[in-house]
Amino acid sequence: MTTPPASPVAPTPDGTSTSRCPSCGAPASGRFCSSCGTALAGATCATCFASLTPGARFCHRCGTPAGAPSTAPSRGLASALPWAVAAIALVSLTALVVGQRFGARGNSDAPTTEVLDGANMQGATPIGPSATADAGRAPAGPVPRAPDISQLSPEQRAERLYDRIMTEHEAGREDAVRSFLPMARAAYEMIGPLNLDQRYDLGRLGEVGGDTALARAQADTILKVRPTHLLGLILAARVARMEGSAARAGALDARLLAAEAAERSAALPEYLLHRNDIDTALATARSAAK
Template sequence: MALDAACRECQNPLPAGARFCNECGLPVSAVPVAARRRGAAALPWAVAGVAVAALAGVLVLRQPADTVAPAAPAAPFAQGAAPGAGAGDPTKVDLASMTPRQAADRLFDRVMQAEATGDMATAKQFAPMGIQAYGMVEAPDADARYHVVQLYRVQGDAAEARAQADAILAESPTHLFGLFGAAQAEMVRGDTGAAAGFYRRFLAAYQDEVARGLPEYQEHQQGLPAMRAEAEKATTAR
């Protein structure tokens, strides 16, 4: 890429090596433009070397689940930003100063908030960036993998969402995030029977799993009851 390039969508000047536009979030197509410099206040969304690709964020998810339906509901615990991700307007934060996990969580929040407000165009625009960002996180834990489940769910990719849930279950067969994520993946696929099966396993494991006091359960302790309620509705409706 040339020293200066412009976003093909909004013509915003981009730093060398940028993968996404820091104004509109569109993947960069390097189009050289006359050198136009912004002041030091410009947000560094792309950083050379080991930096995280473009990100932003603030999360919340909510969809009704009266029945096990092909369109999977969002994660009930997605109300607060992930630790270290911060809050407020993400465009005012220097994302280059964050760890890869913090930046990935921030973009996940952006996708979830957009979905919660019905802005699916934005949610689907940023979901691939979030998936790419989590791919830069070394040794992702169950919480990170569950976030990726949700990003693939937003994209409507049941196979990849299920693969991430299975990775959680491979390490811990009764992990609530793995079971709930697998159920959501099957809902996206349209296999309501398989989804209900995972929801029942979730309910059967719930008390013992919560008692384990895993860090991810403690972090999302306010959201877990909502997940249980969703699973109960999905199974009793059958």
């Protein structure tokens, strides 16, 4: 059944045209009846904005009651927010790129200050164009370490890897030790004929890596060249303990104690580099001899 259209009534004293509500018969003006909320001519749904039939009490499209307040969200801020975020991101990215370009340009003439630790943490080896000019000059402050060893000589690469492996071993990070060992052994193989200090380092790498054959070979070679060499005796004693030979380890400890005075007076460079190893081994030997 179709609801009859609103019937016109006489104008109000202020001149506003009114009609009667087709539902309740009350005088009404505008788009909805102020008495019952029924839609008048020209009314639209507050939710879906569909045109309402005069006299309808509900929207024929979405069912919203006629005259109900709008439930549609405000589109102003919601629609502008994505654009605002995108604009802020673009400005930030532009500022970052410009800053990096100007920073790189400003530092292009600055000298290289990266350094690498020397053998067994005993010093620093500068690299870069300013290394020669600044060789006798004390550094003004702490300098960063170079991130890789690709530009080093085989000797420097071997020393750096040895220091790193010993640090990881002392910290108990055996996974890191195993990952660096192949690189370190390859670096020592590239050096060529090894001196006694390098042979001790390579033997220690064999020890921490569980390669007793490598450690024993280096100890034997050191002692063949210099039978009283403190590091050779220490390495040989370590190998004996790895192999479970307490008697041989004790005999090597005795040789170490007997050779200490004469060998320390020789002041070999490797004795200074491995002073901690020597002091620890001597303390162990003296304790075992009591």
